[in-house]
Amino acid sequence: MALRITKNQAATMSPEAVKYLAALPHPWIPGFLLPTLTGPRRIPRFRKAFQAGEDVIEEALIARYSLTLEKTTIKEVPVLIIRPKIITPGNEHALLLNIHGGGFVMGTARERTALLMAAEIGITVYSIDYTLAPEAKYPLALNQCLAVYEELVTHFDPKQVVGTSSSSGGALMLAVVLKAHTLHLPMIKALGMFTPAGEISGVGDSAVSNNRRDVQSADMALAIVRQNYVGEMNPRDPGISPLNDTFDTDFPPTMITTGTRDIMLSNAVRLFWKLKEINVPVELLVSEGMWHGFNWEPDLPEAMRTRKIVVDFLNSQIRTARREESMR
Amino acid sequence: MALRITKNQAATMSPEAVKYLAALPHPWIPGFLLPTLTGPRRIPRFRKAFQAGEDVIEEALIARYSLTLEKTTIKEVPVLIIRPKIITPGNEHALLLNIHGGGFVMGTARERTALLMAAEIGITVYSIDYTLAPEAKYPLALNQCLAVYEELVTHFDPKQVVGTSSSSGGALMLAVVLKAHTLHLPMIKALGMFTPAGEISGVGDSAVSNNRRDVQSADMALAIVRQNYVGEMNPRDPGISPLNDTFDTDFPPTMITTGTRDIMLSNAVRLFWKLKEINVPVELLVSEGMWHGFNWEPDLPEAMRTRKIVVDFLNSQIRTARREESMR
Numbered sequence A, B: 001m002a003l004r005i006t007k008n009q010a011a012t013m014s015p016e017a018v019k020y021l022a023a024l025p026h027p028w029i030p031g032f033l034l035p036t037l038t039g040p041r042r043i044p045r046f047r048k049a050f051q052a053g054e055d056v057i058e059e060a061l062i063a064r065y066s067l068t069l070e071k072t073t074i075k076e077v078p079v080l081i082i083r084p085k086i087i088t089p090g091n092e093h094a095l096l097l098n099i100h101g102g103g104f105v106m107g108t109a110r111e112r113t114a115l116l117m118a119a120e121i122g123i124t125v126y127s128i129d130y131t132l133a134p135e136a137k138y139p140l141a142l143n144q145c146l147a148v149y150e151e152l153v154t155h156f157d158p159k160q161v162v163g164t165s166s167s168s169g170g171a172l173m174l175a176v177v178l179k180a181h182t183l184h185l186p187m188i189k190a191l192g193m194f195t196p197a198g199e200i201s202g203v204g205d206s207a208v209s210n211n212r213r214d215v216q217s218a219d220m221a222l223a224i225v226r227q228n229y230v231g232e233m234n235p236r237d238p239g240i241s242p243l244n245d246t247f248d249t250d251f252p253p254t255m256i257t258t259g260t261r262d263i264m265l266s267n268a269v270r271l272f273w274k275l276k277e278i279n280v281p282v283e284l285l286v287s288e289g290m291w292h293g294f295n296w297e298p299d300l301p302e303a304m305r306t307r308k309i310v311v312d313f314l315n316s317q318i319r320t321a322r323r324e325e326s327m328r
Helices: A015-023 A031-037 A040-064 A112-122 A140-155 A168-182 A205-209 A218-230 A265-276 A301-327 B015-023 B031-037 B040-064 B112-122 B140-155 B168-182 B205-209 B218-230 B265-276 B301-327
Strands: A068-074 A077-083 A095-099 A124-128 A161-166 A190-194 A254-259 A282-287 B068-074 B077-083 B095-099 B124-128 B161-166 B190-194 B254-259 B282-287
Touching (some): A040 A218, A068 A140, A077 A140, A112 A124, A112 A301, A140 A168, A254 A265, A282 B282, B112 B301, B140 B168, B161 B301
Parallel strands (some): A254 A282, B161 B190
Antiparallel strands (some): B068 B077
């Protein structure tokens, strides 16, 4: 069963996007089967199937952009350093901290977004290989990401550090930055949030309205997260769903991406208003007909257009920081 | 039959918004009945019922804000001049051109948005009472709005003129500004586009996905417009659906508002990208759970928050123009 795309819907999307959605299998799983299908015993199989597909794409991107990868550990947390062939002039002392997506249960530090950002921004990327669930439940991944954040802002100029994250990585990124604020750690310069999961409890308009319109089901994603990562915690806890936390005015300038079909559209919208209301510079990019994580398709026109704006934004933030520095 | 709002959807909306939606009758009309129900013979009845409700609200707003109304004609087109009790300092020589909504078949120059903008910006509003359909089909309303635009930018400083529009008024506003560009008329300083109808052919994701989620049905709105306004024209014609036109870089800086439930969400999103791609300053405000035209609810928290940003934007654009002028 494929997603239903009417002629009127196809008319405002790229032909590539229409083709992508039409080719995608989109099985519908009845709610009562979800607990069995999304429990810890199933995760290794999901992870393996997902990674087999990703490996091919990731290796192609590494070759296409001549990226250099180096494994390291920071405060005992595995981190992948990704270096582009050419560092964009001005980014020599800058770095990008990336927290990958995958619903807390899959994905690796080598995810497409980390690779694409290294190449497209022309910057050294530090991508965190936090421990996945169900092996580690909340809050281990958060603590690992915070430890890496602290090391990076201590050893590098925080104003030359920018961050990106995708989906569930966005929940970690928001929680890390908010925790860093309460710990009086320096704020990094700017954030690019790709279809962020700021709330993983299921509240919000789009988790309902886009549940069966997105390339992945909200019900299934939420069931996976709940069974494997959240555990006995309240899924609305600010450490898990940081949209329920208090944001402060020193939060970094942020670019948010989503699409009209994204199960996380409401998360993106709510994050926008959280920041807007306290006058943090924030921009929301909503793409017509686009789904959760569309932005990491390397050659999809809507994805390229979106990434270009995020890339320009992060580059310009790094340059602003350097100008401010040299004026002191 | 009311709109279905789940607990998870209600959790991220204001209690006022949830109450509003729950109280709203939301009859579903089968498609085959639409042509009969939306034809020219039915319009007087729709218009009367709509205006009876609006009159009460409009008169309350006029009283609440002590607004002064004056009817005039510009180039034989009826225009309503709305003056606030207090002009915001700096807006003495500024004016706001408003094109009202109502699907081309109803609504008047005294619409809520015109009244609210006069009071909340503290500016003199010129609101156009263009001839409605089916009495006048396309392009009479467009020509009338263009004639008023031309007179205003000729007799006033165009950099002290800003524009607002709602829904179908947005289609007129976009078409007017684009026509003004081809006629080498001056561009006005900035635009506030409330849930704009940039395309009224039915193409786009949200006309399908929000068809039965919004407070009004996309099918019904499109049928009304097609039968009464578009006539024998192609509804994708740029004069009717200006999102299909070419935009140029001198297009005024624009603030766009919409909601996740808006049947016109995709129109707002597509307008954003049209302007973004040619580097016109543009911002998109998407409100969680909000519907088509939510912004004109005087006391709805989400609407007040949205209007405040549009008001601040238009005020700041007028001030920027004055600073630029004084620096010459």
